[in-house]
Amino acid sequence: xxxxxxxxxxxxxxxxxxxxxxxxxxxxxxGFLGPNGAGKSTTMRILTGALGATSGRAMIDGFDISEKPRxxxxxxxxxxxxxxxxxxxxxxxxxxxxxxxxxxxxxxxxAAVGKALEMCGLSQVQNRLxxxxxxxxxxxxxxxxxxxxxxxxxxxxxxxVGLDPNQITEVRRLIRDLAGRHTIILSTxxxxxxxxxxxxxVIINRGRIVAQDxxxxxxxxxxxxxxxxxxxxxxxxDAEDRLQRLTGVQTVTxxxxxxxxxxxxxxxxxxxxxxEELGRLAFQQxxxxxxxGRVAITLEEVFRELTTEEHGVSxxxxxI
Amino acid sequence: MIQILHIARKEFREYFTSIVGYIFxxxxxFITGFFFWTILSYYASLTEQMAANPTMGEVPSLTExxxxxxxxxxxxxxxxxxxxxxxxLIAEERRQHTLELLMTAPVSSGEIVVGKFLGxxxxxxxxxxxxxHYPGTLxxxxxxxxxxxxxxxxxxLLFGGACISFGLLAxxxxxxxxxxxxxxxxxxxxxxxxxxxxxxxxxxQYLSLTEHYDGFVxxxxxxxxxxxxxxxxxxxxxxxxxxxxxxxxQ
Numbered sequence: 001x002x003x004x005x006x007x008x009x010x011x012x013x014x015x016x017x018x019x020x021x022x023x024x025x026x027x028x029x030x031g032f033l034g035p036n037g038a039g040k041s042t043t044m045r046i047l048t049g050a051l052g053a054t055s056g057r058a059m060i061d062g063f064d065i066s067e068k069p070r071x072x073x074x075x076x077x078x079x080x081x082x083x084x085x086x087x088x089x090x091x092x093x094x095x096x097x098x099x100x101x102x103x104x105x106x107x108x109x110x111a112a113v114g115k116a117l118e119m120c121g122l123s124q125v126q127n128r129l130x131x132x133x134x135x136x137x138x139x140x141x142x143x144x145x146x147x148x149x150x151x152x153x154x155x156x157x158x159x160x161v162g163l164d165p166n167q168i169t170e171v172r173r174l175i176r177d178l179a180g181r182h183t184i185i186l187s188t189x190x191x192x193x194x195x196x197x198x199x200x201x202v203i204i205n206r207g208r209i210v211a212q213d214x215x216x217x218x219x220x221x222x223x224x225x226x227x228x229x230x231x232x233x234x235x236x237x238d239a240e241d242r243l244q245r246l247t248g249v250q251t252v253t254x255x256x257x258x259x260x261x262x263x264x265x266x267x268x269x270x271x272x273x274x275x276e277e278l279g280r281l282a283f284q285q286x287x288x289x290x291x292x293g294r295v296a297i298t299l300e301e302v303f304r305e306l307t308t309e310e311h312g313v314s315x316x317x318x319x320i
Numbered sequence: 321m322i323q324i325l326h327i328a329r330k331e332f333r334e335y336f337t338s339i340v341g342y343i344f345x346x347x348x349x350f351i352t353g354f355f356f357w358t359i360l361s362y363y364a365s366l367t368e369q370m371a372a373n374p375t376m377g378e379v380p381s382l383t384e385x386x387x388x389x390x391x392x393x394x395x396x397x398x399x400x401x402x403x404x405x406x407x408x409l410i411a412e413e414r415r416q417h418t419l420e421l422l423m424t425a426p427v428s429s430g431e432i433v434v435g436k437f438l439g440x441x442x443x444x445x446x447x448x449x450x451x452x453h454y455p456g457t458l459x460x461x462x463x464x465x466x467x468x469x470x471x472x473x474x475x476x477l478l479f480g481g482a483c484i485s486f487g488l489l490a491x492x493x494x495x496x497x498x499x500x501x502x503x504x505x506x507x508x509x510x511x512x513x514x515x516x517x518x519x520x521x522x523x524x525q526y527l528s529l530t531e532h533y534d535g536f537v538x539x540x541x542x543x544x545x546x547x548x549x550x551x552x553x554x555x556x557x558x559x560x561x562x563x564x565x566x567x568x569x570q
Contacts, residue, residue, distance in 0.1 A: 011570075045420075048424040049423065049424055049568075050420050050423045050424050050568065051568060051569075051570075052568050052569045069426070069428075070426045070427075070428070071426075073424060073425060073426040074426045078420075078424045080417065080420045080421075080424075082417040084416075084417055084418040084419075084420050084421035085416075085418065086334075086416070086418055087416065088334065088337050088338055089334075089337070097326065097330050098421065098425070100323070100326040101323055101326060101327075101421075101422070101425040101426070101427060102425060102426060103322070103323070103426060145421070
């Protein structure tokens with residue numbers, strides 16, 4: 001339904017996105033995930049024809065956005081990062097205008113506008129000026145605008161940014177309701193949002209795609225992790241060294257706990273289950289094992305790993 | 321193509337959703353009314369003097385004197401006020417990030433430009449309609465020539481269209497309405513005075529917005545003037561369309 005092939009955008013010497021390729025199948029919800037400034041908006045703006053690419057192609061339902069813009073544009077609704085609302089228009093007047101722009105026929109327009117307003121919970125404020133609405137409502141107006149011509153594809157750029165927690169929940173529910181009937185591509189820098197709404201994720205960092213997978217696979221990757229935690233009552237002074245010497249152990253960190261207890265976090269080589277060996281060592285040394293188990297890695301850590309590994313710089317704080 | 325009309329309709333209506341449109345129309349009516357009144361009273365005293373003193377020569381005709389002055393002054397007003405009509409058109413869309421809506425809708429940049437032009441032009445048309453009662457008054461008072469009235473309005477339409485077309489281009493150059501307004505006003509002023517001081521039919525004379533307009537005021541319809549205005553409008557609309565495409569590339 002959506003096909004992006006080797007998309008590159010350069011602004012003079014700066015490369016905003018570099019060889020971005022991905023596909024979204026019919027009916028799928030794709031999360032487009034990355035820290036701020038990773039190139040999410042740039043990709044989406046190219047995909048929607050708001051911006052021209054330096055090279056590469058973007059297709060919507062088989063129509064190239066730069067060669068057949070009119071056909072391609074009829075097939076999607078787009079909510080940019082900042083909702084493109086005219087503050088001095090009324091909600092219904094605005095949605096009606098967008099319906100006209102998208103060529104919704106005269107006879108169907110009123111029903112289409114009413115339906116979009118209702119879906120986004122805007123019926124109550126349809127006669128109010130958009131400028132007088134709260135940020136959350138304006139965001140919903142932006143969403144109604146993207147939906148009004150009932151497009152097969154929805155492209156939503158950070159649809160929940162700047163909303164309060166209740167509004168975020170509402171918008172996410174709305175997006176999930178839209179799934180199935182529409183193919184959706186959704187950009188966000190908020191990881192749980194992807195977990196809650198999407199089936200597949202494309203992770204972009206510094207203009208490049210660093211991973212694309214289904215949520216299940218990513219979660220599986222999380223569960224198959226090889227980081228273990230060992231909590232003991234009487235750690236010997238050389239415990240850290242002994243653990244370190246075990247085959248397959250890469251790093252050991254010791255976290256002191258109350259009353260002389262200690263917690264060791266052991267990073268094993270990828271795909272190696274060291275629990276048995278750890279247990280044996282701990283019993284031999286009579287450290288008094290209290291706990292032994294895997295450390296749960298969150299999707300967040302996977303994300304952070306993916307977005308930092310490649311370039312050796314840490315993702316800025318607060319991007320997750 | 322129907323989208324052009326939808327865009328024009330929206331732009332036209334927008335002038336009436338804010339107070340700006342009403343202020344604008346009020347100003348036009350007020351100032352033209354003031355001109356009409358002063359010119360008419362001057363004409364009245366002039367004809368009285370001339371009747372008392374036949375050596376002053378022939379009395380100028382009502383149409384020629386009152387309407388001629390009326391239309392000349394109208395051009396100055398149009399020149400000054402159209403930047404206020406056009407400055408918002410694209411600059412404000414960029415500032416409010418709504419241009420993205422038009423750029424990603426199934427409309428071409430040419431349709432956007434023509435739609436916006438027509439919307440502003442229609443609003444300008446309303447302003448002109450509000451001046452129709454002046455020639456109407458003359459028709460009731462005396463028997464003026466209808467011809468120069470019609471050509472005068474044709475000239476005013478073309479002249480205003482030209483002012484709107486470059487105002488639209490100015491509006492696409494910046495995100496700030498005021499900058500757009502100042503640029504288009506400055507350009508309008510220049511196109512007005514460009515013919516000054518050059519005698520005869522030089523290139524500067526030909527380029528002047530007002531020189532061509534004078535012909536219409538005097539009651540002539542010159543083909544070259546119509547071509548001048550139309551090509552002027554087409555040129556600036558094309559430039560605006562190119563400007564929007566450039567924004568897409570950046």
